[in-house]
Amino acid sequence: MPKITRRTFVGQSLAAAGAVTLVSGAARSIAANDKIGIAVVGAGGRGGSHIGAWLKDSRTEIMYVVDVDEAAGNKRCDAIAEEQANRPTFVTDMRRAFDDKSVNAISTATPNHWHALCGVWAMQAGKDAYIEKPICHEIAEGSALVAAAKKYKRVCQTGTQCRSNPAIQNAVKFMAEGGIGDVKFARGLCYKRRKSIGSLGDYPVPAGVDFNLWSGPAPYSQPRLTRERFHYDWHWQRLYGNGDSGNQGPHQTDISRWGLGIDTHPVSVISYGGRLGYQAERKDPTYVDAGDTANTQVSIYDYGDKCIVFETRGLEIKPSADEELNRLFGSTKGNKVGVVFYGSDGYLVQKTYTNCVAFDKDFNEIKTFEGGGNHFGNFLDVCESRNMDDLNADSRVGHLSAGLSHLGNISYYLGENNKVSREEAANTLAGIKSLDNNKESLDRTLQHLRDNDVDLATYPISMGPLLKFDPDKEVFPESPEATAMVTREYREGFVCPKAADV
Ligand SMILES: NC(=O)c1ccc[n+]([C@@H]2O[C@H](COP(=O)([O-])OP(=O)(O)OC[C@H]3O[C@@H](n4cnc5c(N)ncnc54)[C@H](O)[C@@H]3O)[C@@H](O)[C@H]2O)c1
Structure with a gap:
């Protein structure tokens, strides 16, 4: 061209x-x-x-x-x-x-x-x-x-x-060519320390900010905040942000989907977790943090023959968390942000944006993939050539990967008041189709909370409902309340049109 x-x-x-x-x-x-x-x-x-x-x-x-x-x-x-x-x-x-x-x-x-x-x-x-x-x-x-x-x-x-990074592109190609055998399951991780954003309260909007325009498609009643810090911390308030499943998450859900060769939405989702641990962190049992997104969350996405699990942990990562992950990431503690692909012949781990490592079943490294690229440059290339096939992350890629965080959050938000014990959670998960060992993931998550002094009897996790999803119509056929959450109520002047009306 x-x-x-x-x-x-x-x-x-x-x-x-x-x-x-x-x-x-x-x-x-x-x-x-x-x-x-x-x-x-x-x-x-x-x-x-x-x-x-x-x-x-x-x-x-x-x-x-x-x-x-x-x-x-x-x-x-x-x-x-x-x-x-x-x-x-x-x-x-x-x-x-x-x-x-x-x-x-x-x-x-x-x-x-x-x-x-x-x-x-x-x-x-x-x-x-x-x-x-x-x-x-x-x-x-x-x-x-x-x-x-x-x-x-x-x-x-x-x-x-x-x-646009060769490290990930080549790792995905390696898996597509059978490098770790048959791969049907990926676990995305956002084990990233996120401290409390401060008490829920009434705070002023900084001078010189047009808060009406800032609010845009989200509700706006008065120029006041319920969080202390104006910039960035909106990530943890659901009217504006999507928690870490929609912040860090879209990178790892995208790599998970890409590596598994999935080009659609899942057929079901279930999500559990909570915004937990800040009372212990502040040493104040009455403390209420201003965020309302989960800081601890596990979402299970079923694609029929394939499966993605995405885990968010915002509290400190202590060594006890997960032996297998510790070996694959080469460390027992600290943040772990990446993706693990589980193949019939081994594992492939996305460790950073520019580094992936393939392992055999015995955790021996078999291949590494390195290198960053220029995603902005790729955009400009296509702006010039108009050859849309050369675009590395078009809107459909972005939509399907962001959709995973939204689907997980819809289940989590709907189940927010359904506080469950370990046994109740395990019973629910026993009936959930997944390629993960759901109970082990649950137990590791609960152990992580206990490691951070969360008293699970006083502050239990919440269990969202299992929601069936129609990937073509983008509705939840059995849950009108979940379908209502596929969109939002917009303010006049800031309405994002439906696909049919763009
Ligand atoms: N790709 C990545 O690796 C990556 C890394 C960091 C952040 N992000 C994404 O970038 C976005 C911004 O994150 P951030 O950390 O810079 O947040 P931020 O809060 O620091 O910055 C957002 C800026 O947008 C401005 N803003 C708000 N409403 C606006 C409007 N209607 N018109 C113009 N400006 C407006 C704010 O005043 C602020 O300056 C987020 O969606 C985040 O997910 C992506």
Whole structure:
């Protein structure tokens, strides 16, 4: 396919933009030297990495920084001005940037509740979109992104950067070629210490923040917070974030799905766990942490002939946790974030984003896989070539992998008040189809809680319901209440359309 020049690319963008009506605004001059004009939406921690990647790539010019926090956005613009010829325009409302013809592509690193609507608006306006993981906060939003990318012929890359890393690509290929035999089961791990985010309370929104815009598709009543720290800690409040199953999780669920060769949603899910241990951590039995997502969670996904289990542990990882994992990860304690594939002839472990190791059945290393890639570069390559098959993590990849965290959370949230003893949990899990040893995983999880001084009689885990899921219709055929949680109630002006309406 001939390389598409920026001029052709802009023409295509405008054609797509013609299909929708968005807020109007004056068009700026195009980016210098035929470059791809970028708007970075959300200039916090990860937005800074986006900016760094665009500055490094000579094909781009950052035209806009969008942030609802004026100080954060302007600081980024000042820093960019040191490194590229023009200072980007700073705006607080993303629609102003999307309405500017000089913007060809957007990259977004807002909080999760904004990802899908931002992506849909951008693609409706004719922009290509790099969207951070999880690409949606709700399952239906993921479908809307897939539909928008198709309808407007836009490049939509999910921010699961491992997809562009040779270490993981080659490990997946090795398994597909039978390197560890038949592989039907993967365990994703997010054993990552997360301390309490402070007491549930009433806190002010920092000055200079447009909290109405920050809230966007989520409920908004008054400019107050129930958590102490404004940025980042929204991850642990379910209106905005998805807990660690939707924060770290989408990397490992994505690698799990990819390695198992699964290109659909599971047919059932069950999830258990809790937000536990902070009373012991604070040495205060009455302590109420401001987060309401699980910090300890096990979700079991059944795909018929294959299975994924995703485990989140936010408390300290003590040595007793799991002998097999200790051997595979080569350490008895500390964070363990990765994926273990269980094959008929051995194991394959994704240890870091740039390192995987294959083992035989006796835990002898048989092969290592190394190397990072350039996921942002892959996005730009496809923005130029328009050859969508070359995109490493399209919106469907992002949707299916984010969907795993959402499915697990739906089961967990529905069962939140169903507090269970070890025996009750074990009885429920005994009836659950899974390729894992459910009871052993349960016992390791409970041991981990006890290791962190959680009194399970006073603070028991919760057991979610087993939910059947229809992967094509994206509904729970036997649970209307779960189906209602496939989407959310939107505020006027911030409605993410359904897939059919994009
Ligand atoms: N791919 C990765 O490895 C990776 C790593 C870290 C974070 N992330 C993802 O990036 C996203 C951001 O994470 P973070 O740690 O930077 O969070 P953060 O809270 O530090 O930053 C979010 C920024 O977005 C801004 N914002 C909020 N609403 C906005 C809106 N409507 N328009 C414009 N800006 C808005 C906030 O003011 C803030 O500056 C998350 O979804 C996270 O999952 C991905």
